[in-house]
Amino acid sequence: MAARMKPPRPVEKINIDMTPMIDVVFQLLIFFMLTLKLRADEGDFSINMPLGQSQATSEQMPDLKVRLIANPDGTLAALQFGRRNLGVGDRAYAELNRQVLNVIGRPGSSLSSDIAVEIDPDFELHYTEVMKAITAVSGRVDPISKQPRKYLEKVKFAKPRKPKA
């Protein structure tokens, strides 16, 4: 007996109601658009300051000292590395960077992790100058590879000085 083929059913078109999905997607889109903040990335410097070591302690290697003297308005009056006066401005920080490299020999040497640097700013000095000093002692960015080359890893602060005024 020949199999009897059923006649094909007409395909029913199912209409999906897209409205709720579009509603939700637009809500999400508006949320993300409003909360979006395009800004430069933040980086950080990690500092370990164990208790009672805000000032120089008797470690194996003596600390390098960076002294930042402020004008009354908070700008930099003088930058000193040890007893050497390096002046002011970007050239002073470039010189500080060079001097630190002289001390450690080459980036990433064993001295990089052994030697600590103590930053000693005047109270009034703008923090941005401290950050420039930390940047200078931390290393430099290779102009070709754009990767940081580390000089000193241990940075600490001296005890805060009293305000002059």
Add this chain to the structure above:
Amino acid sequence: MGEPAKVEIDMTPMIDIVFQLLTFFMVVINFEAADADERVKLAVSEMARPPKVKPAEEVMVQIGFNRAKTGKIKNGPWVFYMGKEIPPEKVETEVLKREKAFYRLKHPEGEIESVVVIRADGDVPAGQVQKLIEACQNQQFTKFSLKAMQPEGG
């Protein structure tokens, strides 16, 4: 006259674009930066890099000024903490003691491993930041992370 023809709009291209936009915003959004107070104008440093390993626990302390739209300082410095403006000399009692107590609830013993993330405005006196670090040390916080802004395009 016959019935008006039902016009069906093809939604597919619109949904495609909307999903593209949605994906873009979801990828770009940075929820971590939402904690950062916009009043704090960080100093710029090319050597400051995002940490490779995020600390398990951290306390964020932000110090900065209220500024006019022109950027001129109106008042401060203040420590911005949970929507409040706290004078820097009160940060130990009003912020750090609370954070320490909170940490001790979870870890009653041992050293405090929590990292204090300091977001300081570039115009804040350096001495204020040092005093802040000293106050943290008084509460047994010994690990710090100093935030700086990476240069544009850096």
